[in-house]
């Protein structure tokens with residue numbers, strides 16, 4: 590009897606179910622006597638012993654379903670070694686449930702924080718295989734994460750819709766795209782949606798450069814402009830502050846998010862009418878796009894293959910069109926960021942897109 594635990598952790602995305610289906614289908618083909626434990630609400634379920642046994646029928650009809658059939662939650666890695674409010678040692682509790690359920694391995698789907706905890710479990714002796722999930726596309730060791738392309742499509746659609754109304758009214762529009770630490774989603778949606786200005790966490794902006802780009806468009810007779818701004822976009826001035834200074838400044842900040850600050854500054858400096866649109870969590874919702882369904886199915890099947898071969902301690906990544914195993918200790922704790930000197934930024938600048946630098 591083979592026993593495998595599935596766990597989805599952190600912010601969800603559109604193709605978690607498609608990925609689990611890929612793992613399950615391949616496992617069911619390989620083993621006639623396999624039990625899949627659906628560990629509920631991420632690491633919370635592993636800590637507090639909540640699971641549901643999944644059957645082949647649970648994986649039917651979920652290729653196109655967003656969300657996750659086993660739920661998710663955020664359990665910060667930083668607090669994993671801190672006992673809970675009742676003094677429970679979370680790491681010990683996870684190891685004890687893993688043993689009690691007699692699991693042969695854990696299949697963990699998640700982003701950066703999730704990978705740090707997955708690596709911790711590996712170091713503590715659990716057999717672990719992970720899959721790179723996040724709309725942010727910021728996991729080290731893989732060219733692409735599942736969920737990213739679906740989110741790009743949604744954010745692009747938001748920019749497309751804004752385009753027509755911005756043109757009618759002759760306004761400046763800011764579309765705020767998800768991504769606190771990295772700007773992949775904003776960069777791709779911004780290029781795909783034809784944004785005039787893109788502001789990313791990796792390229793601190795100078796509001797004067799932004800205003801200059803807007804004034805140039807006005808001088809060219811353009812009646813409207815569109816900015817794609819990442820949640821984590823940061824001014825040059827703020828980027829120069831220490832962590833402590835920035836925290837204090839942000840506490841006193843009256844704006845709900847960076848777009849509102851940029852919007853007000855633009856309005857004051859150019860006199861143009863500015864509107865803000867925040868698609869927010871719609872970027873993580875709905876059905877996965879076709880590209881994600883393929884990537885998820887491939888990654889899922891490859892993860893099952895690792896289990897069948899008894900190769901544990903890896904994330905399945907996607908490199909140059911091929912699925913590759915990447916050692917978990919190499920992945921944990923690293924972030925894949927947009928390189929300001931990369932060719933995609935050069936090409937975007939070649940298209941006339943301003944990054945505010």
Ligand code: F6P
Nearest residue numbers: 600723724725767768769820873
């Ligand atoms: O990591 C995925 C992500 O959607 C980020 O892009 C976003 O900043 C964050 O999660 C939002 O988190 P929450 O769903 O906890 O508000």
